[in-house]
Amino acid sequence: MSELRNQPEFIELTEVVDREEHEFADMAARHFKARAKMALENDTLRASFRGASDFLMAKRRSVFPDEEMLQALRDRGEAARQRSLQDLPDLLELLEQNLIANGIQVHWAETAQQANQIIHDIMVANNARSVVKGKSMVSEEIELNHYLEARGIECLESDMGEYLVQLAKEAPSHIVMPVIHKNKQQIARLMHTRATTPDGEAVPYSEDVDDLIGNARAILRQKFRQADVGISGVNMAIAETGTLLLVENEGNGRMSTTVPPVHIAITGIEKVVRSLSDVPELLTLLPRSATGQIITTYVNMISGPRKAEEPDGPEQVHLVLLDNGRSKMFNHPDLKPTLQCIRCGACMNHCPVYARIGGHAYGSTYPGPIGQVVTPQLDSSGGLGVHADMVNACSLNGACGEACPVRIPLPDLIRKLRAEANAPVTVQHDGKPHVNGSGSHRSLAESLIWQGWSQLHRHSALYRLTTTAITKGRVLMPSKLSPWTNTRVMPKPAASSLHQLAKKAGVPSSAADIKTAQTPDATDNREGKS
Amino acid sequence: MISAKSNILGRLRKGQSVQATAASRHELPTLPRLPKDQWKASFMELMSANHADIVETTEAGWQQALVSELGSRQIGNLVVASRAENLPLIEQLPRQLSGLTVTVFDQAVEAGADTAMRSTLFQQAEAGLSYASAALAETGSLALVTGPQEPRTLSLVPPLSIVVVRESTLLSGVAELFEHSFDKQQGQLLPTNLVLVSGPSKTADIQQTLAYGAHGPKSLLILWVNDLHAESVG
Numbered sequence: 001m002s003e004l005r006n007q008p009e010f011i012e013l014t015e016v017v018d019r020e021e022h023e024f025a026d027m028a029a030r031h032f033k034a035r036a037k038m039a040l041e042n043d044t045l046r047a048s049f050r051g052a053s054d055f056l057m058a059k060r061r062s063v064f065p066d067e068e069m070l071q072a073l074r075d076r077g078e079a080a081r082q083r084s085l086q087d088l089p090d091l092l093e094l095l096e097q098n099l100i101a102n103g104i105q106v107h108w109a110e111t112a113q114q115a116n117q118i119i120h121d122i123m124v125a126n127n128a129r130s131v132v133k134g135k136s137m138v139s140e141e142i143e144l145n146h147y148l149e150a151r152g153i154e155c156l157e158s159d160m161g162e163y164l165v166q167l168a169k170e171a172p173s174h175i176v177m178p179v180i181h182k183n184k185q186q187i188a189r190l191m192h193t194r195a196t197t198p199d200g201e202a203v204p205y206s207e208d209v210d211d212l213i214g215n216a217r218a219i220l221r222q223k224f225r226q227a228d229v230g231i232s233g234v235n236m237a238i239a240e241t242g243t244l245l246l247v248e249n250e251g252n253g254r255m256s257t258t259v260p261p262v263h264i265a266i267t268g269i270e271k272v273v274r275s276l277s278d279v280p281e282l283l284t285l286l287p288r289s290a291t292g293q294i295i296t297t298y299v300n301m302i303s304g305p306r307k308a309e310e311p312d313g314p315e316q317v318h319l320v321l322l323d324n325g326r327s328k329m330f331n332h333p334d335l336k337p338t339l340q341c342i343r344c345g346a347c348m349n350h351c352p353v354y355a356r357i358g359g360h361a362y363g364s365t366y367p368g369p370i371g372q373v374v375t376p377q378l379d380s381s382g383g384l385g386v387h388a389d390m391v392n393a394c395s396l397n398g399a400c401g402e403a404c405p406v407r408i409p410l411p412d413l414i415r416k417l418r419a420e421a422n423a424p425v426t427v428q429h430d431g432k433p434h435v436n437g438s439g440s441h442r443s444l445a446e447s448l449i450w451q452g453w454s455q456l457h458r459h460s461a462l463y464r465l466t467t468t469a470i471t472k473g474r475v476l477m478p479s480k481l482s483p484w485t486n487t488r489v490m491p492k493p494a495a496s497s498l499h500q501l502a503k504k505a506g507v508p509s510s511a512a513d514i515k516t517a518q519t520p521d522a523t524d525n526r527e528g529k530s
Numbered sequence: 531m532i533s534a535k536s537n538i539l540g541r542l543r544k545g546q547s548v549q550a551t552a553a554s555r556h557e558l559p560t561l562p563r564l565p566k567d568q569w570k571a572s573f574m575e576l577m578s579a580n581h582a583d584i585v586e587t588t589e590a591g592w593q594q595a596l597v598s599e600l601g602s603r604q605i606g607n608l609v610v611a612s613r614a615e616n617l618p619l620i621e622q623l624p625r626q627l628s629g630l631t632v633t634v635f636d637q638a639v640e641a642g643a644d645t646a647m648r649s650t651l652f653q654q655a656e657a658g659l660s661y662a663s664a665a666l667a668e669t670g671s672l673a674l675v676t677g678p679q680e681p682r683t684l685s686l687v688p689p690l691s692i693v694v695v696r697e698s699t700l701l702s703g704v705a706e707l708f709e710h711s712f713d714k715q716q717g718q719l720l721p722t723n724l725v726l727v728s729g730p731s732k733t734a735d736i737q738q739t740l741a742y743g744a745h746g747p748k749s750l751l752i753l754w755v756n757d758l759h760a761e762s763v764g
């Protein structure tokens with residue numbers, strides 16, 4: 001134990017870091033609404049997310065100077081992903097065949113549990129005790145670290161953000177920038193009190209980013225050198241060539257996939273593309289949309305373990321293909337575009353809700369708009385029964401859909417999931433696949449209100465009667481309607497309706513016209529629950 | 531798990547009818563490629579913006595340029611691959627620069643075991659010398675084809691990565707690289723590890739502040755060999 005660790009300042013800072021850990025654990029244990037409220041009340045957290053969102057939006061804008069070009073690129077990105085999905089089962093088989101030909105071992109996992117077990121079995125077969133990890137959201141999705149640590153295997157995250165999040169005993173708050181919820185001072189305290197240099201000392205306190213990164217670098221280099229297994233995600237798997245493509249800036253991805261004797265990659269089954277010719281447009285869109293970079297520092301394309309004549313590289317490469325609900329999304333008539341996602345994070349960077357409540361409030365591996373869409377559909381998540389509140393945390397402003405490089409209609413999908421959560425139980429039996437927990441949040445009062453709403457807009461006489469009653473009885477409206485009016489002013493009906501005003505002004509109207517013009521809208525609104 | 535595979539594929543085959551048909555590549559307007567007269571400027575600009583140092587030199591002069599860079603950066607240990615191009619360097623460099631050790635990357639970095647090569651790489655090596663197979667203009671990238679002559683860790687572990695690249699290998703971008711060099715129909719296979727490098731390693735994970743030298747090299751030095759205009763420059 002070094003001197004430093006006995007100093008009163010050190011002990012004080014340790015307490016601050018421990019308190020933050022407890023705050024996180026406390027928040028994580030609560031329901032969505034409570035989590036969102038806690039996040040909104042935390043000024044430091046809000047400043048971090050506001051700053052990061054503004055920064056990332058500006059960066060993205062700077063690399064898409066030409067609007068027409070951007071839209072043309074998005075068309076191509078969308079088409080590339082859709083083409084992949086169109087042939088998905090064939091592409092997966094082709095991928096497997098070519099990976100095997102290249103000497104890469106392929107494993108299929110239907111569930112998170114199976115994926116964890118496959119990875120653990122590979123470790124056992126290789127007598128592996130330690131893992132160093134490159135960034136992989138899928139490994140977060142299946143909670144791989146917990147699984148392996150419970151079996152006595154040390155798992156170290158090596159992406160700088162992930163490493164800091166792991167030191168803090170928290171979870172990533174963003175899929176691309178895992179530690180954006182913390183500021184420099186918080187990270188300085190964290191490194192100082194919890195990190196240990198290769199000599200077993202505490203890291204000196206510093207808020208200088210170069211120092212912080214330098215210290216983490218020195219610690220992690222040692223680990224890369226010694227780890228038995230490297231685990232990574234995959235950004236694209238290329239079927240025709242049997243190639244795993246990874247993008248990154250730090251070099252930890254290359255380290256994890258190159259230095260340890262065994263490399264295990266894990267990916268969702270949707271990440272496959274047919275050929276190298278599908279890569280350029282997605283590679284153009286991904287870093288630009290994610291971090292506003294023209295390209296990442298490294299594009300790492302792995303097409304096999306080390307060959308006999310090669311001096312370095314892993315001796316084994318494995319790929320685990322994970323389903324965990326994806327093949328169900330593939331069968332859903334409306335939610336299928338969920339699988340187009342390339343995990344760039346642009347939707348969360350542009351989401352006004354995410355910017356305010358931050359990633360942890362969602363309580364899921366994937367936060368923000370894509371998280372709202374994908375989380376309830378994952379087998380391991382508990383479905384809409386657990387996550388329906390998250391789906392409601394959206395103002396349907398549409399910013400995410402406009403930012404998405406592969407044109408996933410995120411607001412539509414969020415509306416569809418709301419409708420699913422609120423669907424009558426009877427439609428679950430009409431043969432169509434449904435999201436886990438569909439109908440779990442159906443409320444009789446709510447469905448009656450929407451039915452009434454729909455009737456009202458279908459029958460002009462009833463509609464006029466109601467508007468007349470409301471305009472006449474406007475003085476009787478309550479001035480408060482909690483909880484709506486806790487943060488809003490109660491709307492007051494006008495003294496006369498638009499119809500009455502139009503009539504007074506002599507605008508001709510026919511009941512039949514109004515009826516046909518309004519019916520489709522009314523139906524849409526009801527289904528979308530917007 | 532054979533059953534996992536057949537269950538997954540079975541569900542996917544069932545869902546294939548659900549797909550809206552995707553636009554084919556040919557239905558969409560093609561994206562313009564950068565005109566050739568802008569390639570070099572684009573490469574230089576993007577690489578410099580990403581903090582790479584570029585030294586323009588010639589076929590006859592690049593080894594001397596290497597010597598003076600190693601000297602001015604006070605590099606004490608350089609790792610090079612065992613390839614024909616390096617033979618004269620291995621012999622001459624230590625003579626020209628007293629205090630420089632040149633280590634040849636010719637032993638296997640044994641799996642798991644902390645061999646001499648591995649500890650040289652992680653502890654002593656101050657620079658690694660690589661050769662790029664191509665330069666890409668649109669993104670400012672170097673393509674490294676790894677293999678016996680270009681070990682994967684050579685351009686990754688030492689704090690300074692030096693890359694020799696010839697102007698004649700310059701291409702518009704990654705699409706052209708794939709078409710040119712990795713067309714499977716033509717029997718051009720990908721190496722076990724193809725890496726595109728676009729600067730020294732970096733991170734902006736701490737409060738969006740950019741820091742260089744995250745896990746890979748802290749600096750990238752490019753020796754740009756102007757082999758197209760040998761006479762005029764020479």
Ligand code: SF4
Binds near residue numbers: 406
């Ligand atoms: S949904 Fe679109 S914007 Fe969001 S992460 Fe996926 S690809 Fe990016």
